[in-house]
Amino acid sequence: MRVKGEHEIYCCGARVSISEKGVEVLSEPMIEYCPLHEALYGTKKIDVEAVRKSVELKIAGFGFCCGNRAFDDKPIVAYGASEMMRVWLEKRLIDCAVVVCEGAGTVITANGRLVQAIGARLTGIVRTSPIPEIIQKIRSEGGIVLNEKSAIIDQVGGVKRALDLGFRRVAVSVAGFQSKAISDIRRFEAEMKKHF
Numbered sequence: 001m002r003v004k005g006e007h008e009i010y011c012c013g014a015r016v017s018i019s020e021k022g023v024e025v026l027s028e029p030m031i032e033y034c035p036l037h038e039a040l041y042g043t044k045k046i047d048v049e050a051v052r053k054s055v056e057l058k059i060a061g062f063g064f065c066c067g068n069r070a071f072d073d074k075p076i077v078a079y080g081a082s083e084m085m086r087v088w089l090e091k092r093l094i095d096c097a098v099v100v101c102e103g104a105g106t107v108i109t110a111n112g113r114l115v116q117a118i119g120a121r122l123t124g125i126v127r128t129s130p131i132p133e134i135i136q137k138i139r140s141e142g143g144i145v146l147n148e149k150s151a152i153i154d155q156v157g158g159v160k161r162a163l164d165l166g167f168r169r170v171a172v173s174v175a176g177f178q179s180k181a182i183s184d185i186r187r188f189e190a191e192m193k194k195h196f
Contacts, residue, residue, distance in 0.1 A: 005129025067133035071117035082119025086112035095167040098158035103131030105151035106158040109143040124175035
């Protein structure tokens with residue numbers, strides 16, 4: 001499997017660059033041990049090398065950042081954001097979810113299986129490049145990519161677009177390092193309530 005474009009993520013608190021040139025861990029991980037990481041990747045002690053290997057396993061195992069990325073909707077954990085949003089969508093507690101996918105950026109969808117397939121093994125994405133095959137797969141599953149040309153990550157823009165599309169009960173995932181977006185979304189939500 002070959003990586004397409006350039007991507008940057010957080011894995012175990014370490015910043016990681018992924019490109020055609022390979023995987024480069026840009027900072028030290030912020031944790032030393034994680035039971036989920038051990039269960040998924042067999043890692044007892046998390047260091048720079050363990051982070052690099054786990055990202056390489058994501059690439060080799062399910063096409064992370066590749067054109068042939070697997071969209072497997074089997075739950076990995078019982079309590080993750082994508083697992084919860086899938087249940088909310090299936091029980092019609094929300095109308096849509098605004099999530100992030102590598103190779104696509106911000107995605108809006110009412111398909112709970114797609115939310116789970118995107119988020120199953122995803123960690124915080126800092127930036128990503130468009131991958132046409134991933135964007136096409138998302139479209140074929142009823143997802144809307146906020147900007148197919150740039151694969152921008154803009155959760156505030158995603159919420160605005162979801163509301164423009166007629167969705168009213170919107171769940172949105174926001175990575176911790178982008179937490180300022182939560183205040184912006186709340187301000188926007190308060191404004192929108194005046195019009196509904």
